[in-house]
Amino acid sequence: MSEEEIKQLLQKNIELSEKMWLSLEKQRKIRLWTLIIGIAVIVIPLIISALAFPWMVQTIQNSYGAALNI
Numbered sequence: 001m002s003e004e005e006i007k008q009l010l011q012k013n014i015e016l017s018e019k020m021w022l023s024l025e026k027q028r029k030i031r032l033w034t035l036i037i038g039i040a041v042i043v044i045p046l047i048i049s050a051l052a053f054p055w056m057v058q059t060i061q062n063s064y065g066a067a068l069n070i
Helices: 003-068
Strands: none
Touching: none
């Protein structure tokens, strides 16, 4: 291989590496947002249910307590 061919191969390698890096960076951002949304889908309903649970128990207790004279 001549020196010119090696330079061309190195330049092509650099270009392909940059394209790959850009693609991986996009994938990283997508995975980050997927993680954030996934956690939000799990955590937010847990928080809401933890806050609503005492109210639901109180409502059920009042309804059935009056019906059963407890």
